[in-house]
Amino acid sequence: xxxxxxxxxxxxxxxxxxxxxxxxxxxxxxxxxxxxxxxxxxxxxxxxxxxxxxxxxxxxxxxxxxxxxxxxxxxxxxxxxxxxxxxxxxxxxxxxxxxxxxxxxxxxxxxxxxxxxxxxxxxxxxxxxxxxxxxxxxxxxxxxxxxxxxxxxxxxxxxxx
Ligand code: ZN
Numbered sequence: 050x051x052x053x054x055x056x057x058x059x060x061x062x063x064x065x066x067x068x069x070x071x072x073x074x075x076x077x078x079x080x081x082x083x084x085x086x087x088x089x090x091x092x093x094x095x096x097x098x099x100x101x102x103x104x105x106x107x108x109x110x111x112x113x114x115x116x117x118x119x120x121x122x123x124x125x126x127x128x129x130x131x132x133x134x135x136x137x138x139x140x141x142x143x144x145x146x147x148x149x150x151x152x153x154x155x156x157x158x159x160x161x162x163x164x165x166x167x168x169x170x171x172x173x174x175x176x177x178x179x180x181x182x183x184x185x186x187x188x189x190x191x192x193x194x195x196x197x198x199x200x201x202x203x204x205x206x207x208x209x210x
Contacts, residue, residue: 050188052100054085057201059187060097065180072174083191083201090115093181100185110179119176129164138166143173 052058061078065071082088084097092114096106112118132138140158148154148170160167195202 050101050190052084052097052185052188055191055196056084056188057191057195058082058084058097058185060183061186062181062183065182067178067180072177072179079186081201081203083195083199086199088200090179092179093183096181097183097185102185102188104185106181106183106185108181108183110181112176112178115177115179116172116174117176119171123170124159124167125170126165126167129166131166146170 050056059079059081060075062073062075062080063071064073084094087094090110092110093108095114096108096110100106129138138158138161140160143155143157145153146156154170155173157169157171157173158166159169191201
């Protein structure tokens with residue numbers, strides 16, 4: 050069986066940046082996703098298309114096919130009082146916010162100057178080359194329910210809709 054739209058694919062992957070630092074890896078060597086449903090970044094989905102079980106794929110995904118280029122317009126200065134009075138704020142901390150389009154985005158605190166807090170709304174991996182080493186573990190046809198939901202239901206998946 051080949052990886053194609055509407056297959057559920059299990060991969061074992063390691064993601065590194067150009068310095069060789071590990072940014073992410075599959076938990077327990079098993080990451081499961083629905084192919085063709087934009088569950089994973091476009092550059093990786095494209096590289097896996099047509100592969101079969103036990104294939105190994107090494108691919109470098111540029112930012113344009115990953116999390117996008119960095120955009121300085123996403124840097125903003127906000128006031129300390131946007132946060133709760135008891136919240137500790139320090140550079141490097143991250144929190145989730147809603148974008149104007151309603152998507153969840155990760156905001157990173159980059160600088161603090163008195164009551165002025167500089168935050169960066171770029172994805173933490175924006176502008177980064179993503180080097181994936183992937184082994185295809187398993188491929189199966191997606192169920193009708195998975196296709197309707199647009200995501201894979203893993204073994205023992207306890208989510209209900
Ligand atoms: Zn579901």
